[in-house]
Amino acid sequence: MQSRRKLRFRLVVSFALFGFGLSALFAFAALNIRSRVEDQLVNSSLLDDAKWANQQAYAGKPSGSRLLTGSVLSDRTIYKAPLSWQNLPTGVHNINEPDPDTAQIRHYKLAVYRENGIISFVRYDASREELGKRQLLISVIGAVFLFGLLSLALGLWLSRKVLKPVSDLARRLRDFRKSGKAEPLAPHFADDEVGELALALDEYSGRLTAMVERDREFNSDVSHELRTPLAVISSTTELLQGSPDLTDKLRERLKRIERASRQANEMIEALLLLSRAERRGPTRGETTDVSKVAADVIESQRPQMRDKPLEVELVVHEGISVNAPASVLSVALTNLIGNAIKYTLAGMVTVVIGQGSIEVIDTGPGIKPEDAERLFQRGVRGEGAGGSGAGLGLAIVRRLCELYGWHVSMRPRSDANGAIASIKFG
Missing domain, CATH: 1.10.287 (Helix Hairpins)
Incomplete structure (x- = not known):
């Protein structure tokens, strides 16, 4: 069974998730765009600066970097460059080298341009760029959580404001149920x-x-x-x-x-x-004797036993009194005992009273275990039910028992043919 959340809770959670998701999407887009644009600008600038230095050296002019300090070598002097640079092709490369002052490993972008036997190197320190990225990432994450909390607070306030009339309506309905008016x-x-x-x-x-x-x-x-x-x-x-x-x-x-x-x-x-x-009990606080009502019901049902080799026996192991009108108990027992006599063509119908219950045991055709509960539904009749009848008797018995807190049931006999109908009181 699925759990049912309150409407206010669902509204608050939806609003908070929407705000958090929108903020996270905006932060991701901002970081992604910033990274892409920055990489493109830096790479393009470094490569263009290396090309310019190469052209200056080829023309015999003083070469250098318009953007950063680098070095220009030829094929004969390439050995002066660091070993990790010597075989790098034209392009921008990411390298990690120790800082000459602090000996800490730093991240660099190295632009290499090879043309006309001249190799130009321009190195760019990307550590500051990474520091800026980290600072931006922390700021964006903080902004996402801040906007998420603001969305949650706004959702709480809006839910309280929007759902107040609904809560008031529910409260008034509960008050009406208590007062009965x-x-x-x-x-x-x-x-x-x-x-x-x-x-x-x-x-x-x-x-x-x-x-x-x-x-x-x-x-x-x-x-x-x-x-x-x-x-x-x-x-x-x-x-x-x-x-x-x-x-x-x-x-x-x-x-x-x-x-x-x-x-x-x-x-x-x-x-x-x-x-x-x-639910009404007997007058003047009296109780109803179950065995007496059962005996009266058996006597009233004897005309159904004519021309049938059938006997009805009342066995009282323990006297039982219930806080219910005799008419209610009589209607319930009349249906149970009457059905047992009706469906039993020959043999014995035994009514047993004791241990807080009454059982009607017959030797009729019996019932299927899967039909035991279905027989108490309105309009359902047992197999082999002949003559007139609308299938309401057991349904009425079930409703009466529910009204007085009793439990009525039917089950097939395990030792012989027949069925057992029982009412447990209390």
Whole structure:
């Protein structure tokens, strides 16, 4: 994952690098031009001076150097020249020789011109030139660092000046998040790009607030409208169960209607909590017994087991109580236990409670390890899922568990066919 730098830091670094690079480029160009021009002028002057001395000697006139002191020799007297000079061709040569006064090695430029049997030598002390180059180089390097520091300081000042409105906008947004109340942002900023951004955020906030308000009203209306007929169904079923002339078959059907009504109420309450992202515990600080809710869910799911050689067993190793409404836990377990019963055509479904978790173990066709996490996505159904269904049950379970800090997972059994669905509390 790439690190994200602050905009101000990137602006300062970019400005400083631009200033430093431009200064360095200018310094390099200045040194290069100075060196080239100086070499051309010095070489040309020395060679021209040696040629002039040669011509003077050939004409029998007193020879010398118009620029520097040198020597003019012939082929017969060339032995008087230093040994390192005697075989040098016409041109300008770089040589290093000791200074006669200080015995220090110095850098010279030696101009040699050969014509008509006469050899002219003009020696130029380039040490001063090199000293000037070094002084110029030090000055240019100092100027580069100075301009780099000035660019850095200017970048810091400009970034603070330019990004101040952006920082102010971010601060106001953080304050709104803490207070939970959004106020208009645009009046606090000038009519520039940041002001346009603040205006766009105000418009987006207005649309989002209106949408949330509509969703809240819709959820409240749906909850009210659904609870009313469910309450009528529940009360009517209760009255009918009190009739003395009911047959056992009708009494069982009324119990199924009562369980379905209760499950619908629990589902409505759980969905309302999800829509509001509201985590609510039981009333009066009470806790919910997991084993009791699991037993109720198993009884409510027994009608699915008709005409199937299937048994459901509840094993409680350790009692567990959770700080959550029974309706939330019931919705989660109904989906997990109901799926296990639905997909298991024969065998056993075991619900095990203990060690801070509940596991639903079945002997059905099982699941693939790579599909275990995908089954909790919306609209995804397991292989072999027949009948109706939108693939939302496990997605709802995952959202409920995330709301209460639980961890839900599924995995294939390692010892036999089937799958294991588990919820770890806390």
